[in-house]
Amino acid sequence: MLTADDPSPLPPSWAGGILTIDLDALAANYRSLRDRLAPGIVCAAAVKADAYGLGARKVVPVLHAAGCRTFFVAHLAEGVEIRPLLDADSTIVVLNGAMPGTEADLHAHGLVPVLNSVEQVAAWRSLARVRGTSLPAVLQVDSGMSRFGLSEDNLRAMADRPDALAGITPLLVMSHLACADEPAHPANHAQRASFLRLRDLLPPVPASLAASSGLFMGDVWHFDMVRPGAALYGINPTPGWPNPMRPVVRLQARIVQTRMIGPGTAVGYGAAFIADRPSRIATLAVGYGDGFPRAIGGHGTAILPARPEIGLPIVGRMSMDCLAVDVTELDDTPLPPGTALDLIGPHCPIEAAALAAGTIGYELLTGLGARYHRIYTAK
Ligand SMILES: *Cc1c(COP(=O)(O)O)cnc(C)c1O
Numbered sequence: 001m002l003t004a005d006d007p008s009p010l011p012p013s014w015a016g017g018i019l020t021i022d023l024d025a026l027a028a029n030y031r032s033l034r035d036r037l038a039p040g041i042v043c044a045a046a047v048k049a050d051a052y053g054l055g056a057r058k059v060v061p062v063l064h065a066a067g068c069r070t071f072f073v074a075h076l077a078e079g080v081e082i083r084p085l086l087d088a089d090s091t092i093v094v095l096n097g098a099m100p101g102t103e104a105d106l107h108a109h110g111l112v113p114v115l116n117s118v119e120q121v122a123a124w125r126s127l128a129r130v131r132g133t134s135l136p137a138v139l140q141v142d143s144g145m146s147r148f149g150l151s152e153d154n155l156r157a158m159a160d161r162p163d164a165l166a167g168i169t170p171l172l173v174m175s176h177l178a179c180a181d182e183p184a185h186p187a188n189h190a191q192r193a194s195f196l197r198l199r200d201l202l203p204p205v206p207a208s209l210a211a212s213s214g215l216f217m218g219d220v221w222h223f224d225m226v227r228p229g230a231a232l233y234g235i236n237p238t239p240g241w242p243n244p245m246r247p248v249v250r251l252q253a254r255i256v257q258t259r260m261i262g263p264g265t266a267v268g269y270g271a272a273f274i275a276d277r278p279s280r281i282a283t284l285a286v287g288y289g290d291g292f293p294r295a296i297g298g299h300g301t302a303i304l305p306a307r308p309e310i311g312l313p314i315v316g317r318m319s320m321d322c323l324a325v326d327v328t329e330l331d332d333t334p335l336p337p338g339t340a341l342d343l344i345g346p347h348c349p350i351e352a353a354a355l356a357a358g359t360i361g362y363e364l365l366t367g368l369g370a371r372y373h374r375i376y377t378a379k
Contacts (some may be wrong), residue, residue, distance in 0.1 A: 006276060016285025016321070017292075018252045020052035021138060023378040025065040025246040031231050031246030032245070033215060035068065041222050044070035046211065047227025048078060048095065052231055053291075053368040054249065058376050060085045062147070063158065063232070072227055076102055079111040083317035091171070093138050095148070103127045107135060108333050112171065114138045116148040121168070128167025136169045141198040141207075142177040143191040152194075155201040170205045173198075180213035180221075181239050188214075192221065207253055216244070235361040249350065249365065251372070252340040253286035253302070256322065267324045268316030272298060275326075281315070282327045282335055289320040291369030293357035297323060301348055304330060305340075308347040314356075 023133060034043040045068045046052075053339045060071060060082045064323065071080045079092045079185070088110070097113040097120045098106045104127060106113055115137045127134045142149035150158070158164035175195045179185035195209055206224035207261045212231035216238050225269035228237070236243035259281055262364045267281055275281075288294040288315070295299040297318035301311040302325045315326045327335060344353050350361040357364065 009183075010373065012340070012373045012375070014370070016256075017366060017372040018254070018255055018291050018375060019372035020250040020252070020377060021058065022246070022250070023058065023062045023376055025234065025248045026054075026059060026064050026232060028068040029234065029245050029248065030068060031065055033212075033226070033228050033231060036215060037222055037226065040224075042070060042206075042225040043068065043325070044072060044093075044208075044227045045227055045232055046072045046227055047082065048072060048074040048229070049366045052080070052229060052233045052235075052362065053365040055374065055376070056082050057085065058066060059203045062378075064090060070225065072229075073264045076106050076109075076111065079106070081111045083109050083111065093172075099137050103358075107131075112136050112138060114148070114174070115150075115168070116140045117150065118154050118158075121150070121164070125165070125167050134167050134169045136171050138172045138174055139170050139202060139205075141173060141175050141195065141202075143194040143198060144179075144187060145176055145178040145191070147176070149175060150198075152198060155198055159201050161364075170203060172208055173202050174208040174225075176211065177209060177214045177221075180217060181237075182209065183213075183217050186276060188217070188350050213239075218313070230362055233365060234350065235365070236349075239337060241350070243349065243351075245342070247346060247349065249344055249368075250342065250346075251286075251292075251344040251368070253284035253292075253323070255335055255337055255339045256283045256285050258282045258327065258335050266316075268297070270317050270361065271318065273316035273324070277328070279326055280327045280330070282312075282325045284325055284341060285320050285322055286372075287319045287321040287323055287345065289369065290371045291367040292318070292323070293317045293359060293364065293367065296353065296357040299344070299358075300353055302341040302343055302346060303347045304333070304335075305342060305347075307333065311348075312341065336350070340375050 045063045050056045072093045075096045095111045140149035179187040208225035210221045210226045212228040215226045231237040234248035300314040310329050313326045354361045354364045
């Protein structure tokens, strides 16, 4: 069933590609992650990059209804976009913190910055001084990823200065795991040990280390809050193991035309595919201009939903607005123009498509373009 406020203004039949987002599966994924936590541990949600390409305006209210009250975005503008969707009972944390000069804007929109550096701490402290009030913030420590966060030296210098956090109310101390998708990687334990040590240099506040994959590594990684993103959207948080999450995204591409070609006939730019047998080729109306990765040409698979057992190879180089699929194995199954094949779906998971494109599910989802007809389903 379609939700009433389907955001795509154009009829679905106009679109070459159809992106269906299952909001019930999204909510179920949130609840299943939360149910893995001991009572009292907070399950936040990463909704940065437009909720991993799925549409933050749709995703955020569903997560709120499922019980989520802490949302992580990367940029000020992303926080401003979702702030009106949430009541004052919800906290929106801006992972990158405030760019210089935007501290007052961040505060005015009711957003909480992550303070990643001494400069960001100083800027937030001075805004608090100017306002004559205390301002909430999340403190990030660098436990070994060398990306964001205060270093051990920074923290020791701060610990020697009683006014280092004057006017700042720390809500949380956080860090991020670099190798949680490989639970046995020694960097995980090193980061956890470093996190524990660095946390002790700060006032006692709740702590957070794990995102999707870290959540599945077990209780000692959960601390007081976990911050999953990918798993909510159906990306497998346990690579190499069966996906414990429900699929949220289905991407379909519609057939424009089919043709029979003989052996030796080329398909697409650069004649990169040459048929070695009499072949039936379908041209689908999705290309790299839709954000579907061009690198999948020659590697990926499409599925006709009625024949899920047959993987249909995406052949040749992908064009901006179309791609070619070898549908020979379907024999003479009718494939009238407009027929939809799955590019991401129950029988072609995100991970498989991403692997075929030489990338990861995260990049595949966040790259999903604006040209698809989007359908949000909910019971
Ligand atoms: C993106 C991000 C998350 C969510 O990560 P997933 O792997 O998608 O669960 C959590 N914390 C931080 C700091 C992030 O940048």
